[in-house]
Amino acid sequence: MIGCLVVSHGKMAEGLKESVSLIMGENKQFAALGFFEEEDFEAFKNRFYQKIIQLDHGNGVLVFVDLFGATPYNVSAMLVNRLHSENHSIRVVTGVNLPMVLEILSSRNTQVNSLDELYLLAMSTGKESIKELLDEVGLKQ
């Protein structure tokens, strides 16, 4: 099974993981990681690396980060070559939201088995899940 890791500034990743378990129960090979202001940058990089190693059971890890261009994203970039050279595949999707994580966790065992398909599904679900109420119900003012 493909591993899933959510990485954010502060507690958002942990909170998102909690919301996920509220909706669909506990998930295996699913973890959250937060970056905090007082933390050593190298220590964070190391925790990030260890999480990937733990989550990768041979099919790679899909990493969700909060912001494009920010620290969780940049640290993924710093790690990607090393991980690939050690045969750990990762894909990193930015702008994480709850719908995309739910979709991935429920699809990864069944319909979609490769990391290269899974990250595309994450991106399309993430984008398509953003709606506006009045537009949706046809009550545009």
Add this chain to the structure above:
Amino acid sequence: MGKILLARVDERLIHGQVMTQLSKKSGANAIFVVDDQVAEDDFMKNIYLNSGTRTGLQIKIFSEKKCLDYWMETSFENFKVIMIARTIETFFKLIQAGIPVIELNICAISRKPDTTSIIKSVSITKEQLEMLKKLSDDYKVISYFQAIPSTKKVNLEEAVKIMG
């Protein structure tokens, strides 16, 4: 002639806060990252260039030497610059070599052996404090310690007291 609006020591170089807040508020039109390691690493250079471009600002990444060359040759053209480096040492070299910095914001340096914590996100050594004092005495650089604009600002005098 260009101008450095803000010089900043931040181990994370360009990141979320820089992208979302700093780039919009300061009136800058360019971000210069000065870092020998990143300047030589095409992959990471691309990552920073790519994400930085989203701010609408011009991004340049230099080694210390290339930054000085660029200053000597062009006086930074007409750029209004946010300059970011990972270490106090980098700015110490650049300023002594003639690059004009008025304000130096020490934003994020993580704890290492023999450092003292000045604010939550910054710990420095005695040697680094001496560098900041010298920059203040000889080059009138105003150094201060602050993570983000909404948090507590600690000036050099207070830092000297904290360091004992």
